[in-house]
Amino acid sequence: MTDVLGWPPKATGSGALGADSRTLRDRWRTASLAAGWRFPSDWALPEVDTVCAAVVGGTPPELALAGLGRARAAAGAGLAETLADLAALHAVLAQPECAEGLVVPNVDATPSNLLRVTAIAWADVALDQLAKAEVTDPLTSLPTAAYLRTRLAEVYREAARRGEPASLDHMLLVVTMDFSLLAGWPRLTGMILVSDAVRQVFDGGESVAALGPSTVAVLLRRDGGIAQRGVLLRRELHERLSVDAQLHQAGDPRIRVLRLPATHDGACELLTSLGRA
Template identity: 50%
Template sequence: MGVREAVTSRSGADGSRALRWRWRTATIAAGWAFPADWALAEVDDVCRAVLGEGDPCRELYRLGGARAEAGAGLAETLLDLAALHAVLAQPPGSTGVVPADVDAIPARMLRSTALGWGDVMSRQAASCSADDPLSGLATPAYLRTRLREVYAEARALGRQEHVLVLVSLDLSRTSGWSRVVAMTLLADALREVFDAGETVASIGPSVACVLLRRDRHLARAVANLRVLTADRLAVDPHVAPTGPVGVRLEELPPTCEDAAALIARLGRSEH
């Protein structure tokens, strides 16, 4: 009896949680760079699907797409899939590091996940939408455009007048639509506090940021954001496990290229 049968023998929810925990452990051990962004609603769907009797390819396709939307590359996405496959193939009671071998992934699993990832990347390249469809915040692509404009302005002025306000939620204890609801509530608070032309963008599954000009009202706006976000999250009991919102100022680096790299890193490394 393998891990699949061992965890299936538990109750449905317990078995899914056990598989999820072992999968995450194996993925991080294999080199997943940003543990905070691993947990997605689609992960839970895949766990339920592989423990059931049906074909999990549809759920794997959606997971591949969700990984692409969260900023994971194809190699990283397939490494995660390899970790899942390795965990499922382990005998019950096994301990230690589970080796993730991409070359060992069954063709159907590999194809479904890669197609999901590729289809999302193709749509993103074709549409280049300026707004995130769920939160309504600006996309990372639009933020990069604004950064180029800000740096051009700074060169003309001889000084940098803009700063980033980084806002993050710890969604590690939430799953499914609770994560979406939490980020939607955060987006509402951001738009209410920063409503004078600032660029408010989603840069990761649990991270947003504001690009704005530094002025004497900045400290008050940050304090208001902390209070308002806490109030919004407290209204919905399903998002209570998100914990306190993290808000901090982030200085812009010397070049626009450095700023783009900073945004990409912050979007995946924050809780």
């Protein structure tokens, strides 16, 4: 593995991430963001830590990279972006003397076997999503963005029949967490707690969906109770997230109320950008 990745493996002595793994993770993230990773908050996944632990522990990385490829596809990252991220890892490992992670990733220089493993795993999930069009997020049990796009299509058709803009009667409430500083499973726990709070507050027939690894959206009608429910939602989120020190360090969730775009296509583009924010 040392010859392939250019990083001398060091034993950490336990399954938990050690100092070497954390250093590698930080340098990898810096290199990936510098190379053009578009949405910093969705880079850190538990599978990233698995890859770092495999590399530092001297384990062949193929299995861990396959898991990361699948996770990237499930989170909405494109293939080009996923492979560029892999190239950032390879560049960091190949140039350990660049302590600040200021390296130049090159996909063409990345070992072909690692590119192949990652790309095949990414494609498996991407094609499966196209074939099955799942509408439930397995982590939170919330409907996915695919479901919300369908609901929005219904809202826009109804508005067109009335000759009015969809934004006249409906809006989006979006909750976003910044889990970028959390490593491993705490970010998954945080997403479960956020989803539970949103579901409890918006339990009157609103359309709630998980848009990405750190974003939940609610399609709701305009009424006089939005401000009150927003306050209630913030209180529920604070109560749930404050029980865990790591989640509390992630900061307060960002709650926004957004106007619907003029067209359904515009609304779908908005959901995509929100899911990667």
